[in-house]
Amino acid sequence: MHDPKIRLEKMIDNLKRHGYKITPQRLAILRILAYSLGHPSVEEIYQQIRIDFPTISIATVYKNISTMKTLGEVLELGFGNDSSRYDGHTPYPHPHVICTKCKKIVDSQLENFQDFTQKVIQETGFSIVNHRIDFFGLCPDCQRQNS
Amino acid sequence: MHDPKIRLEKMIDNLKRHGYKITPQRLAILRILAYSLGHPSVEEIYQQIRIDFPTISIATVYKNISTMKTLGEVLELGFGNDSSRYDGHTPYPHPHVICTKCKKIVDSQLENFQDFTQKVIQETGFSIVNHRIDFFGLCPDCQRQNS
DNA sequence: TATTAGAAGAGAATGATTATTATTTAATAA
DNA sequence: TTATTAAATAATAATCATTCTCTTCTAATA
Numbered sequence: 001m002h003d004p005k006i007r008l009e010k011m012i013d014n015l016k017r018h019g020y021k022i023t024p025q026r027l028a029i030l031r032i033l034a035y036s037l038g039h040p041s042v043e044e045i046y047q048q049i050r051i052d053f054p055t056i057s058i059a060t061v062y063k064n065i066s067t068m069k070t071l072g073e074v075l076e077l078g079f080g081n082d083s084s085r086y087d088g089h090t091p092y093p094h095p096h097v098i099c100t101k102c103k104k105i106v107d108s109q110l111e112n113f114q115d116f117t118q119k120v121i122q123e124t125g126f127s128i129v130n131h132r133i134d135f136f137g138l139c140p141d142c143q144r145q146n147s
Numbered sequence: 148m149h150d151p152k153i154r155l156e157k158m159i160d161n162l163k164r165h166g167y168k169i170t171p172q173r174l175a176i177l178r179i180l181a182y183s184l185g186h187p188s189v190e191e192i193y194q195q196i197r198i199d200f201p202t203i204s205i206a207t208v209y210k211n212i213s214t215m216k217t218l219g220e221v222l223e224l225g226f227g228n229d230s231s232r233y234d235g236h237t238p239y240p241h242p243h244v245i246c247t248k249c250k251k252i253v254d255s256q257l258e259n260f261q262d263f264t265q266k267v268i269q270e271t272g273f274s275i276v277n278h279r280i281d282f283f284g285l286c287p288d289c290q291r292q293n294s
Numbered sequence: 295t296a297t298t299a300g301a302a303g304a305g306a307a308t309g310a311t312t313a314t315t316a317t318t319t320a321a322t323a324a
Numbered sequence: 325t326t327a328t329t330a331a332a333t334a335a336t337a338a339t340c341a342t343t344c345t346c347t348t349c350t351a352a353t354a
Binding site: 019020021023025026055056057059060063064080081 | 334
């Protein structure tokens with residue numbers, strides 16, 4: 001689940017299996033989603049693809065990401081009014097660490113959330129199917145600049 | 148921190164201490180924030196206040212909530228494109244449990260996030276100052292309706 | 295009661311996202 | 325290899341929550 005090439009293959013297979021066509025624009029979007037560790041925004045993906053496809057529409061980026069969301073191949077991280085960020089590298093729920101200054105988003109590898117989920121189920125009676133865990137602070141780079 | 152009357156007093160004190168005026172509209176908004184356990188949206192607050200203040204503007208609701216946010220007296224829960232929900236009852240970070248069907252939001256009392264925060268600090272080198280923890284699923288009521 | 299800084303009200307502006315529609319193209323089969 | 329066709333793209337309009345602007349009003353104070 002960590003090799004971008006394999007991620008890309010898996011995305012393409014999943015699309016084909018569901019009868020979607022593999023267009024050059026779509027492939028370019030998939031590549032960014034699979035290879036990017038940096039949780040890009042739609043705007044960033046759009047600007048990067050415009051280098052090779054100057055006529056692409058930002059609506060095409062939105063639509064393709066939406067498709068990948070429904071196939072479970074990308075995780076959307078929405079932040080209130082700010083534009084969403086996307087994780088196509090690790091598309092299942094996991095903690096993120098967000099720098100409030102430079103907006104960098106880093107994955108965390110902590111995994112013991114089954115215990116918490118169980119406690120929440122007991123406490124509230126909800127049936128839990130998903131979670132979102134974010135930590136906010138300053139990344140090492142921005143800490144240095146502040147001192 | 149759990150008695151609505153005391154919450155309301157604290158909010159009013161905090162506003163006065165910072166030189167804000169206590170207007171009837173503001174007071175009505177504070178009352179909803181302090182007493183409501185249901186994490187209301189701006190629209191819900193607006194509709195409720197219109198009963199007593201038919202001429203109030205929704206911008207006034209937004210502006211007052213924004214003021215309370217800067218004073219740390221209300222916690223904003225943004226959800227991507229959907230409208231934000233507000234917690235004026237327990238205005239510091241704590242886990243929330245959200246029903247994906249009826250949009251109900253319930254507080255969780257789980258508190259052991261210092262350990263996780265420490266691990267995230269060690270893992271990433273970030274300085275963590277805040278967090279957001281949400282669990283998504285079906286509330287007991289909606290589970291019944293589905294079966 | 296007069297003064298005045300801050301608040302309210304109305305509506306325009308913004309910005310991310312979604313919808314619409316005409317045109318183009320990937321996939322398939324003859 | 326080419327024709328067919330359903331789906332994808334591009335361009336643009338529409339939407340919706342939120343913020344901004346500006347004028348009018350009012351709570352606090354002296």
